[in-house]
């Protein structure tokens with residue numbers, strides 16, 4: 080379990096300052112939300128942390144500065160992310176999808192030690208599926224399970240790499256309110272088991288109902304930070320959301 084700290088992080092796309100000097104911390108072991116209106120820079124912040132865009136500024140995982148590392152090295156260091164589109168493999172089962180997230184070394188170890196047992200059949204995959212309530216659909220194809228279950232499969236595929244810090248990009252997109260509540264409970268559980276989580280989300284109930292702390296971005300800048308109760312009544316946050324629906 081590690082913290083994630085960003086210092087003066089900036090990203091420009093031509094003349095667009097998608098991120099403009101953002102400094103914030105995701106405390107070790109916390110479920111932290113990152114919200115903001117469309118185009119605020121939330122996905123760009125995840126891209127900058129994971130090395131998918133050129134950024135200036137510092138990214139620290141615990142005590143280690145990682146902003147100079149290639150994306151795969153940041154993942155190896157313990158920083159793992161999901162993407163807005165779930166990008167599950169339609170022709171692989173739920174368990175096989177999750178196994179694709181296993182670090183190559185772990186996959187090879189299982190493969191050799193257990194007489195060529197496929198990674199998807201290993202206890203580590205099935206224990207993770209069980210912890211997320213997916214054991215009954217382990218052998219199903221993603222197209223035959225609910226959207227809520229697909230979101231959990233994407234979460235499991237990220238968790239199988241045993242990240243210290245997990246970045247989630249709109250995991251509740253397309254979920255109904257029951258599925259979103261279920262996801263919130265699962266995310267709390269993930270944190271309680273020792274993973275630090277940064278949650279980018281438009282679903283305000285999910286963020287304000289479950290997060291320990293919330294950061295708010297607007298036009299590439301950090302607008303506010305605080306507990307859900309503090310952020311909910313912050314006048315600057317309410318103003319930023321006018322016309323998009325208040326975060327209350």
Ligand SMILES: Nc1ncnc2c1ncn2[C@@H]1O[C@H](COP(=O)(O)OP(=O)(O)OP(=O)(O)O)[C@@H](O)[C@H]1O
Nearest residue numbers: 092095096097115116117118119120121122123124
């Ligand atoms: N590859 C790119 N090239 C040019 N501009 C980009 C690129 N990616 C993002 N932008 C711009 O950067 C700004 C921030 O975009 P970003 O996708 O990070 O916002 P967001 O907060 O994640 O939005 P949303 O909630 O709609 O997903 C926007 O003005 C966007 O148009």
